[in-house]
Amino acid sequence: MTVTPLELRSAEASALRAELAAVGPTNALDVVTRLRRQFPNVEAELVSAVVTQAELARRGERRLGSWAHDMVLEPIALEQATRRDVARYRASQLIGRLGLEHPRVADLGCGIGVDARALAEAGCEVTVVDRDPWRCAAAVLNAELSGAVHTLCADVRDVDLSNVDAAFVDPARRTPNAPRSIDGTRSTKEVDPASWSPPWPWVVQTSKALPLAAKASTGLPISAVPVNAEVEWIDHDGDTVEACVWFAPLASTRKRATVVPADPSQQAESLVASADSPAPVAASIQAFLVEPTPAVRRAGLVDELAHRFDLHRLRSESHWLTTDTVPATQLARAWSVVAELPTQAKALRAALADRGPVTWKTNDVPVSAVEQQRRVRHQPVRGAEPTHVVLAAGGIVVEVTPT
Numbered sequence: 001m002t003v004t005p006l007e008l009r010s011a012e013a014s015a016l017r018a019e020l021a022a023v024g025p026t027n028a029l030d031v032v033t034r035l036r037r038q039f040p041n042v043e044a045e046l047v048s049a050v051v052t053q054a055e056l057a058r059r060g061e062r063r064l065g066s067w068a069h070d071m072v073l074e075p076i077a078l079e080q081a082t083r084r085d086v087a088r089y090r091a092s093q094l095i096g097r098l099g100l101e102h103p104r105v106a107d108l109g110c111g112i113g114v115d116a117r118a119l120a121e122a123g124c125e126v127t128v129v130d131r132d133p134w135r136c137a138a139a140v141l142n143a144e145l146s147g148a149v150h151t152l153c154a155d156v157r158d159v160d161l162s163n164v165d166a167a168f169v170d171p172a173r174r175t176p177n178a179p180r181s182i183d184g185t186r187s188t189k190e191v192d193p194a195s196w197s198p199p200w201p202w203v204v205q206t207s208k209a210l211p212l213a214a215k216a217s218t219g220l221p222i223s224a225v226p227v228n229a230e231v232e233w234i235d236h237d238g239d240t241v242e243a244c245v246w247f248a249p250l251a252s253t254r255k256r257a258t259v260v261p262a263d264p265s266q267q268a269e270s271l272v273a274s275a276d277s278p279a280p281v282a283a284s285i286q287a288f289l290v291e292p293t294p295a296v297r298r299a300g301l302v303d304e305l306a307h308r309f310d311l312h313r314l315r316s317e318s319h320w321l322t323t324d325t326v327p328a329t330q331l332a333r334a335w336s337v338v339a340e341l342p343t344q345a346k347a348l349r350a351a352l353a354d355r356g357p358v359t360w361k362t363n364d365v366p367v368s369a370v371e372q373q374r375r376v377r378h379q380p381v382r383g384a385e386p387t388h389v390v391l392a393a394g395g396i397v398v399e400v401t402p403t
């Protein structure tokens with residue numbers, strides 16, 4: 001992008017944005033032509049860049065909420081950016097774990113500065129570091145919307161960290177030249193942590209010098225994490241979005257599962273291991289089936305969840321739990337049991353004959369929903385209500401409805 005972040009914040013850019021907002025959603029080409037006619041003295045490049053910013057803001061809304069509309073954005077950096085609610089949660093955790101009200105924090109590999117903005121908003125004095133000058137400039141403007149920020153355009157590995165109380169690092173897991181998805185919107189992720197930028201071994205080494213938190217991909221092998229560090233898998237809006245590694249002295253347990261609610265009026269909720277005993281197995285299916293969130297499963301805390309909320313596993317090898325009382329937690333979703341169904345394809349087809357479309361919930365078994373539909377050949381009755389069917393380990397099939 002040749003238009004600078006500062007130019008995107010100029011009075012001319014603001015006037016263009018205001019005009020764009022007044023026009024409402026329309027074809028990008030038409031709008032550029034119209035704006036160029038209306039603002040003949042403004043550089044064509046700035047007009048196009050402002051239109052692109054508006055499109056990126058629309059694309060970034062799910063990730064960034066209202067921040068998508070006042071931040072300077074860049075397509076690849078937006079793809080890599082942390083979700084606003086998760087950045088806010090992590091920033092408040094960092095402050096709490098450090099025990100300092102206004103810590104000096106370096107955001108290493110800041111991108112367009114979503115984490116930096118959350119850190120500044122939470123009261124940190126932030127230094128943003130990125131080797132990409134455009135992103136550095138954008139990160140400062142963006143994070144300054146919420147607090148105090150310094151900037152360093154450099155390779156994070158060359159930065160002197162002796163003047164900060166802590167650091168946060170979010171290594172790039174997608175390289176700009178990596179193959180992209182068919183629709184071109186997402187590049188594939190680098191799975192080997194040693195190939196992230198900065199590489200994971202550098203992150204681990206740096207954690208020995210100062211309190212450090214790192215954002216890693218959800219599939220980070222626990223063996224890559226020092227034994228005295230904590231891994232926190234974080235769910236947001238139904239997805240596990242990251243594994244945050246809290247290196248000692250910021251760690252307080254080994255594995256944690258957290259749900260950060262999309263609704264800001266709700267508190268985040270966490271689960272850590274305390275008892276090591278397996279959950280009891282149910283003698284029969286009770287009134288509800290309970291599905292732990294993906295983070296609870298990734299953290300291996302299904303037994304812990306069962307103990308905390310008095311739940312039973314359906315089978316010892318199943319992640320589905322059962323109970324007669326809906327547990328009051330965001331760490332699991334409860335479904336009302338309608339009926340236990342036969343396992344065999346023909347009998348199952350007959351049992352579902354009067355039902356509408358079926359959603360097969362197959363994440364407990366090595367069969368995909370598509371394969372299951374092909375096997376059963378269920379023909380939905382037109383106009384009938386959709387149905388959910390759980391396929392649990394041990395050959396258990398249960399029809400459920402959302403609670």
Ligand SMILES: C[S@@+](CC[C@H](N)C(=O)[O-])C[C@H]1O[C@@H](n2cnc3c(N)ncnc32)[C@H](O)[C@@H]1O
Pocket residue numbers: 077080081082108109110111112113114115129130131132135154155156157170171172173197198
């Ligand atoms: C995943 S993005 C950070 C996203 C950011 N946390 C956010 O939420 O907006 C990683 C960033 O690290 C930067 N980066 C990668 N390797 C770097 C290095 N060795 N030194 C400095 N910056 C680096 C990339 O330019 C990229 O902007």
